[in-house]
Amino acid sequence: MISRLSEKLRSLRTMGLSMAGAAALATVMFLPTQSAAEEEVVILGIWPITGPYADMGPLLNRGVEIALEEVGYKVAGKKIKYITRDSETKAGTAARRAQGAIDSEGVKFIIGPWSSGVALAVTEVAKKNKVMYYFSGGTEDITGKRCHKYAFMWAANAWTAMDANLKIFKKFNPNAKSIYLFVVDYAFGWTLQKYVEKLAPKYGLKIAGVDRHPLGHREYSSFITKAMATKPDAVYMINFGLDAISAVRQLYNFGFTPKKPVILSWSAGVEELVQMDPAMRANLQFGTNYYYTVDTPGNKSFVDAYKKKSGGIPPGYAPGAGYGLMKMTLLGMQKANSTDPKKVIQALEGLKGKNFVGDFAINGRNHQTVRPYFVARTKPEDKMANKYDFATIQDISSTEQPRDLNQCQDIGGF
Amino acid sequence: MRDRNIFLIVLAFVVIGPFVQPKVIITEMLIFGIVAVANNIMIGYTGMLSFGQAMFFGIGAYVAGLLLKAGMPLIVALPVGTLFVLVLSIAVGYFCVQRTGLYFICITFAFNQMFYFIAYSWTGLTGGEDGLPGIPRPSLLLDPVAFYVFVAVVFLACLVAMKRIVDSPLGLICQTIRENPSRAAAVGYNVKLYKLTAFTIASTFTGLAGTVYAMLYGIVPIDQIHWLKSGDFIFMTLLGGTGNFFGPILGAVGYIWMSETFSLYWARWPLIMGIVFVVVVVYLRGGIVELIGKVYGSIQRAREAP
């Protein structure tokens, strides 16, 4: 009996030690949680460092850092603590990282990511935790169906973009009658397709056909064959990134371009152009939220600062977006002279001004930043002044989306 | 170590965890802990490697999410979601268990892809690529602490239930099937039926975990039904250790911890994950449990040495 008792004691001791060990391990293993110091404001940049858009993460971050360096990492009397997290372009993981950073670092402002799908998850986290969120991307739901008091959009509205693209195409191809659409198959693509279908008649253009392809598609020969059978005057693409590049490459292989133009209606600009051979991009028109030849003093200093960091490559949309998002967030804090998200939001609503892309105005009703959208046309290789002299900007427009098309019924309160 | 003791350690972790880590991280560890343990019912106990468990996790999340959005109370949404996955897993499982080995992997993968495609295309129902938003939490669970307690209770309850199942004759038969399917058949067991049972049980608990996940961020993102998520589940189960019922919990904890920690320090952190996985697969096939066993064993030997 005594041996059984001592056995019991021993197993209790082992258990106790094990539990203590587990607790110690848990404490040691896990990073200590930090909360923001009083004189600090914590801003989170959530970017794709790994995964499908891993090439964009470092570029976006570079743009952000330039904006922070311009103000010396200080704003409204406080130090700025800028932290980043990997979105992996997975909405669930990004939501976890954003929530975790809010809990452990005291994040009050979030910018990023790159992908619209992920943004729609992050905006929910921002809304729930009442932190300000500024996104730059294609989904108009951020200032539409899913609008809320804490979320803002930096990229131009898709309506603005489609209008500008069609206008310029018709201007340089006055005899053109039809376009064929390649549309990436999800909500973003469908919305832009709807807008193009609405706007095309205004410019005397017919839509010869539409093909929706899955996101991440690489093999376009079947779509190209279908398109070429309808003999359109251009292929108008509502997609981006590698999808767009692959399609352009194959359109070139099939001989459609450079004979006829290809329109990349929602392009990252430089980031996509560098991945193409000069022969492929000889006759492209692209619409973009940022192009580095924009002629404003703010932009010149940004481009110079960026080239120093990038080894001479000019910034495309990604760094332009990172820079723009941080600039606007800082602007709100400066105008409010506070880092309280509520005060910053109130300062931003209805704010008008000029920045590195030109004139901007923040719509107080849906938090859309109304700002210029750029349409450019590429130059043939022999006309390029240097290897990054891809294109010339032909149009800068800020046509706001018509009120009746915007689905933000009520942005709500704090 | 006695199972009851391990259970107490798990309990300790559940209680202490939220004090040393952001609640959301621990919550995910518990949710995916359920999935990993359930997955092990197939991998460790029955010898079936499924590359499609994400479909059940995702479907559970979508169904529960839609019901909650429609105003159903929690007591309806979660069980109905779980029940839906149960019925579906019987149908899917029926086809999958017809094959073994590589073919089993491929057919579970194919089903996963098909459900992913349905979720992606049926945007009216699931939101497609943009995810299913606006899932409300019942007012009782709005407080993060209350929600965590809820998840912890569900986690522990699932553990108890699954432990009961694997300790029952069913569990033993499954292990027999894993060891030698032809012998099991020769003795008279309907191998396919038992495999289907294991498949259904594992998938149902996975779906249940999914229903809880729907309330975590108020959104069901589409990556939760993607085949890469199925790969994550396998990783978690194997990392923890398939030879022990509780092992996969360590795998879920370890995987999420590594993912959160490594991503802070190096942009190419998936490479480290790959190396860890290689080490586990080549040297430490029993996972973290085997590692602990080895460490424990060498401590014992050191103590017993004269």
Place this chain on the structure above:
Amino acid sequence: MSFLILSQILNGFATGMLYALVGVGLTLVLGVLNLPNFAHGTLFAFGAYFTYTVANLTDSFYLGVLIGPLLVVLIGFVIESQGVRRLYAAHHDYQLLFLFAVALILQETVILIWGPVGFSLLPPKFLAGAVDLGFTVYPKYRLALILFTATIVVALYLMLTRTNVGAILRAGIENREMVKVLGIDINKVFLFTFGLGAYLAGLAGGLATPIWGLTPTMGFDILPISFVIVVVAGLGSILGAIAAGILIGLAQSLTTIWWPEAANVVIYLIMGLTIILRPQGLFGSR
């Protein structure tokens, strides 16, 4: 419409031949080593990247396609001798997962070496541009691809059926134990086969660069398709892999006519149906 169908058949055939090349490599490894090589996709990617680097250094696409895949063989040898060989005694699942982890490591290595941004590689001047076939205008490079892959496939088939080495491989697919009993060093056979599989994957990658470009995730993109081909073909059937590759290519391109959004998922439907209705694959015997 009939012109459209004809051109889509041509399209499907072209991509199908490329898929077939990828599938044949995978099916050889599966047949002889009984190993589902989850790293096959990243070997495809490395083939593309090596081809790109060599082509840029030498200014010759042909040299790139010649040398690039050979470098991939080296990687294949390392994987087989250092990793896979240790796992032959272990459960099947572990070999599989080891290769999956290797794929992950290799993909990140691509980014470490070449960076995360994608590249383009143009076809050689002789094959650039398109030719008018009457019913459609078609890129010269894709036509050349069909001819070239067909040649490779024929050469492979001859090697397998007419040479001693080929006989040993086919024996290895049918009955590994017997090969050992006959006194042949099975390790050498495995090493050779894995290297051959790596070569075919790398070659396919190099040949694909003018069409699909280069991006670090291209390995994981092609992996599901290669497994669909192997399953539909049937274990260890070379002819099956070729037929399955072409079938998959055709399925994708023809689906595009009527239901383009489903172009990707239709192949999983085919795989699922094959497993259910004809589990040994269209051409397999096991």
